[in-house]
Amino acid sequence: xxxxxxxxxxxxxxxxxxxxxxxxxxxxxxxxxxxxxxxxxxxxxxxxxxxxxxxxxxxxxxxxxxxxxxxxxxxxxxxxxxxxxxxxxxxxxxxxxxxxxxxxxxxxxxxxxxxxxxxxxxxxxxxxxxxxxxxxxxxxxxxxxxxxxxxxxxxxxxxxxxxxxxxxxxxxxxxxxxxxxxxxxxxxxxxxxxxxxxxxxxxxxxxxxxxxxxxxxxxxxxxxxxxxxxxxxxxxxxxxxxxxxxxxxxxxxxxxxxxxxxxxxxxxxxxxxxxxxxxxxxxxxxxxxxxxxx
Numbered sequence: 001x002x003x004x005x006x007x008x009x010x011x012x013x014x015x016x017x018x019x020x021x022x023x024x025x026x027x028x029x030x031x032x033x034x035x036x037x038x039x040x041x042x043x044x045x046x047x048x049x050x051x052x053x054x055x056x057x058x059x060x061x062x063x064x065x066x067x068x069x070x071x072x073x074x075x076x077x078x079x080x081x082x083x084x085x086x087x088x089x090x091x092x093x094x095x096x097x098x099x100x101x102x103x104x105x106x107x108x109x110x111x112x113x114x115x116x117x118x119x120x121x122x123x124x125x126x127x128x129x130x131x132x133x134x135x136x137x138x139x140x141x142x143x144x145x146x147x148x149x150x151x152x153x154x155x156x157x158x159x160x161x162x163x164x165x166x167x168x169x170x171x172x173x174x175x176x177x178x179x180x181x182x183x184x185x186x187x188x189x190x191x192x193x194x195x196x197x198x199x200x201x202x203x204x205x206x207x208x209x210x211x212x213x214x215x216x217x218x219x220x221x222x223x224x225x226x227x228x229x230x231x232x233x234x235x236x237x238x239x240x241x242x243x244x245x246x247x248x249x250x251x252x253x254x255x256x257x258x259x260x261x262x263x264x265x266x267x268x269x270x271x272x273x274x275x276x277x278x279x280x281x282x283x284x285x286x287x288x289x290x291x292x293x294x
Contacts, residue, residue, distance in 0.1 A: 004031070004039070004292040006048075011079040012225035012255070012263040012282035014114060019256060019263040020225035021287070022079035023048035026087075028062070033069070039292065040064040046220045047073055049080045058096045059084060067219035071101040072159040074227010074265075074280050078117045081106040082284035085117065101159060111250055111281065112206065116266065118281035121231040126239060127155040130190075136165050138182035139195055146172035148199070151240055156232035161192040162213075164236050170201040170210060174258055178214030178222070193217045196229045200242065207252030207264065208244060209237070224256035225263035227280050234267040234278045243269060250281065 006025050013019030023043040028036065028050035040048040044066060052060045061080055063070040070076075081095055085108050089095060095106040102122045109116055129152035130136060136153050137144060146168055154164035163186060167173050176197045187193045198211040211233060213226040223229075230253055237243050237251075245251055247270035256263035266281040 002294045004294065006043075006290060006292065007083060007286055008288040009079040009083060009284050009286050011075040011082070011284045012227075012265050013261075014283040014285065015262075016285060016287045018261050019282075019284075020075045020223065020261065021045050022076055024080055024083050025050045026083070027051070029053045036062060036064055037069070041066045042292070046223050047076045049076045051080065051084075054098070055088075057089060057092055057094065058098065060098045063099065065215075065218045065220060067217075069100065070160065072099055072104070072122055072228060074119070074230060075225055077104055077106065077119050078227060078280070078282050079284045081119070082117045083286070086286070109281070111266070114283055116281040116283060118279050121234075121278035121280060122158055124156055124158045124232055124235040124276070124278065126235065127157070129153050130155055130163060135182060135186065138179050139163065139186060140165050140167070140197055141177040141179055142167065142172060142175060146175065154232070154236040155190065155192055156236055157192070158228050158231045160194060160228045162194050162196045162229050162232045163192050164196045164198065164233060167197055167199050169199055170203070173197060173199045173201075173210055173212060176212060178216060180216050183214075183217060187217065194229070196226075196233060198233060202252065203254040203257045203262070204264065207254045209233075209251070210254040210257070212255065212258055222259060224259050224261040225265060225282070226255065227265065227282070230265045230267050230280050231278055234269050234280075235276065238269045238276070247271065
């Protein structure tokens with residue numbers, strides 16, 4: 001029998017049972033890919049991470065959804081780094097997480113009176129907008145008058161790919177759903193397989209935007225808080241001129257309220273030597289621990 005320990009952290013929240021839960025397996029270097037995938041399905045969370053060795057500020061981390069391994073995902077970066085800061089690297093304020101494709105730089109910082117974990121986004125790629133309003137309506141289950149048609153339907157990727165649909169207000173955001181057949185059609189046409197819907201109306205003070213994210217093709221019907229989506233949304237908002245705070249300042253993005261898991265993602269966008277720099281930040285806390293006996 002093998003005993004495999006795990007922790008569970010709630011990410012992009014300062015309150016237990018909010019935000020996006022994450023399973024963390026701190027001693028995973030002896031596990032094979034099949035076992036990591038099976039453990040993630042058993043946990044039945046949006047994602048789990050597996051720390052496969054490291055130290056002295058550099059750790060190798062693998063990320064899985066219930067359906068597949070991911071090249072990059074934001075809430076697992078924040079949650080795993082928060083765990084490492086708390087338990088393995090308490091004397092440092094910076095880390096590097098080596099993921100499947102990218103090495104992500106992470107910082108522990110204080111902003112807005114909160115202890116935040118912040119990471120530099122991998123590069124975000126802007127693709128041609130979706131020029132099919134009927135497909136946008138089908139994707140979201142909304143009518144034309146509920147969409148913000150003055151703005152493009154964005155197609156952006158940061159490894160994970162997102163179709164970003166702007167809607168008029170929070171009522172439209174709450175009414176949105178993801179039509180699986182339309183999403184499969186989008187994937188067939190474009191290769192994009194996740195849907196982000198957002199509006200310029202927050203749920204809570206200090207935020208400027210609200211969002212929902214749907215990823216049924218990854219085994220996640222709806223996600224409570226999505227860092228990689230926030231990376232793409234930050235780039236989209238900057239490109240379309242919607243950011244109201246100075247460059248480098250943290251904007252607030254609300255997610256998870258439709259799932260009774262309120263979450264706050266902080267993000268900033270600025271140019272550094274002519275290159276777009278996006279940072280994502282959030283709180284995280286441990287809520288459970290245990291072990292599998294297999």
